[in-house]
Amino acid sequence: MSRKSALVAMLGLSMLSMGALAHGPSKAQHGGIVQSAGDLSFELVPQGETAALYVVDHDKPADVSKMTGKLTVLNGTSKSEAALKVATGDKLEAATKLGAGSRVVATVNTAAGQAITVRFNLK
Template sequence: MKMKYLISVASLAISCLSMNPVLAHGDAKPQHGGIVQMVNDLSFELVAQADGATIYLMDHEKPMVTKGITGKLTVLQGSNKTETDIKEAGGNTLRVMGVKLGKGDKLVAALSNVGGKTMTVRFTIK
C-alpha cells in the first residue's frame, strides 16, 4: 500500500513538472505608444493625439479590419462628460475627432459590429 502511495505521489510530481504554462492570446503590449485593453481575445490600443484619438484593433496579434465598425466614445474628465463618434479610418484603425484627452481621463468606447458583436472597451489615461 505504501509503495502505491509513493508511486502516485511521484507520478503527480513528475506530471506537474512537465506541464506547459498557459499563455494568453497576445501580449497586450502597445505597438503604437498607446494604452491597450483586451476584450474577448481582441486587443484595442487607444493612442491620444492633438486632434482626437486613434484606436487600433488586433485579433491574436494580427490587424483586424475595422470596415463597418462604428461607435461612441464617452470621455469623463472630472465631472464633465462628452460623447464623440467613432468612425472607421481604414485598415485596422478607428478615429475619434475633436476631443482633447489628458491625464486622469476615463474613456468608454461602445463599439458596434465588431465581428458582428457589440463591445465596450474602457480606458484610463495615465
C-alpha cells in the same frame, strides 16, 4: 515515481502550458494604452484633437471596415461622447480630445453585431 508525484508533475506542466494560451493585452504599437476584450486587443492613442483606437486580432491588425462605436470620455465631472469612424484598415478615430486623468469607455460594435466595451484610464 509514485502515482502522486506523477500527478503533481503533470498538473505543474499543464499549468505552465496554460500561460502560453492565455490572451492578454498586446504591447502598444503606437504609443498608446492597450486593453483586451474577448479575442481582440484595443490600443487607445491620444492625437491632439482626435483619439485613435487601433484594433488587433491575435497579434495581427484587425479589419475595422464594418465596425462602429463610440468613445465616452470622462474628465473630472465633464462627460462627452464621440462617434468612432473608420480611418484605416485597423484604426478607428473619434473627434475628441483626451488628456491626463481622462477615463475613457470605448464601445465597439463588430461586423457580427457583437458589442464590446473596453475601459481606459489615461495617466
